Amino acid sequence: NAGVTQTPKFRILKIGQSMTLQCTQDMNHNYMYWYRQDPGMGLKLIYYSVGAGITDKGEVPNGYNVSRSTTEDFPLRLELAAPSQTSVYFCASSSQGGTEAFFGQGTRLTVV
Amino acid sequence: RKEVEQDPGPFNVPEGATVAFNCTYSNSASQSFFWYRQDCRKEPKLLMSVYSSGNEDGRFTAQLNRASQYISLLIRDSKLSDSATYLCVGLNYGGSQGNLIFGKGTKLSVKP
Numbered sequence: 001n002a003g004v005t006q007t008p009k010f011r012i013l014k015i016g017q018s019m020t021l022q023c024t025q026d027m028n029h030n031y032m033y034w035y036r037q038d039p040g041m042g043l044k045l046i047y048y049s050v051g052a053g054i055t056d057k058g059e060v061p062n063g064y065n066v067s068r069s070t071t072e073d074f075p076l077r078l079e080l081a082a083p084s085q086t087s088v089y090f091c092a093s094s095s096q097g098g099t100e101a102f103f104g105q106g107t108r109l110t111v112v
Numbered sequence: 113r114k115e116v117e118q119d120p121g122p123f124n125v126p127e128g129a130t131v132a133f134n135c136t137y138s139n140s141a142s143q144s145f146f147w148y149r150q151d152c153r154k155e156p157k158l159l160m161s162v163y164s165s166g167n168e169d170g171r172f173t174a175q176l177n178r179a180s181q182y183i184s185l186l187i188r189d190s191k192l193s194d195s196a197t198y199l200c201v202g203l204n205y206g207g208s209q210g211n212l213i214f215g216k217g218t219k220l221s222v223k224p
Contacts, residue, residue, distance in 0.1 A: 033211070040120070042199065042216040043156070058211065090155055100146075101212055103155035 002026050006091050006104035013081040013111045021076040021107050023091030031094045032074040033101065034058075034066065036087040043090065049074055081111045115139055116202045118215040126223055129190045133218045135183045135200030144203035145183050147174055149196045150217065156199055159185075190222045 007022045025032065030051045035043040045058030049068040063085060065077040074093075078085060088108050092101040118135045125131050137145070145162040160167065162183050166175040173186040183200055200215040 035214075040216070042116075043214040045211055045213075048211055100158045100161075103157070105155055 004091055004093055004102050004104040006089075006107050008107060009105065010108045011110070013078075013109065015081060015083065015111060017081050018077070018079050019081070021078075021089055021091070021109075023074045023076070023104060024072050025074075025091075025093040025102070026072065027093060027095070027102065028071060029093035029095050029102075030071070031096060031101075032068065033092045033094075034064070034074070034076045035090045035092065036060065036085075037090060037106075038087050046076065046089075078109075083111050085109065086111045115142075115204060115213045116200055116215040118200050118218045120216055120218060122219040122221050124221045124223060125190055127190055127192060129222075130186065130188045131190055131220060132187075133185045133198055133200075133220075135185075135215055135218075137181050137183070137200075137202045139202065139204055139213075140178075140181060142202045142204060145176060146201040146203075146212070147172075147183075147185050148199040148201055148214075150199055151196045156214075159198070187220075190220075192222050192224065195220055195222045 004025045033048045034046040037043050044060045047066040049055045052071050055066050088106050090106050091104040094101045115138050147159040148156040149159045150156040162174040162176045171188045175184045197217040197219045199217045202213045204213045
């Protein structure tokens, strides 16, 4: 059971570099989410999607972009990395909004 | 005021103790609530949903008090393996879609 798979697990970026965090799920879930978690803080929603071709901003979308071309994949793009984006990023999916969300193992990103 | 607030702890308890966590929410329109468990450096996982009538799962009991806008989690007969951070989660209907709002979490440490 793969569930939600995120890659990479760890990454160090230099300021101004760009990268894409990959997320894929094999549960045929319509809803997918990207959260970031800073030390001692709760998860903050960056972007979410309710189906292929549909995305919407969450609480902290600035500096990020997403796309949802297929049901399975929901990549998160950082265009110009900044130290404030140092965080742990979690991708999650659920069959419907407000039902159990399944999380990937997270990506630990450090921007130096 | 944050939408979902929790006492961050840490709660340090001996094995076998009973421990209770409370969580308050500000959005009176929130319909659904959950407790998630997050182990150190791991992804959050659903512990239990919280229903209006309250629900119990083994040693865990969750209750919802809509009048006072708080949710509680009671853990009886604590085990060492219960050591983790417990996240209170509310469902916020933003626009036409739902998304999950996470509290910062309450850290529990169960000692021998």
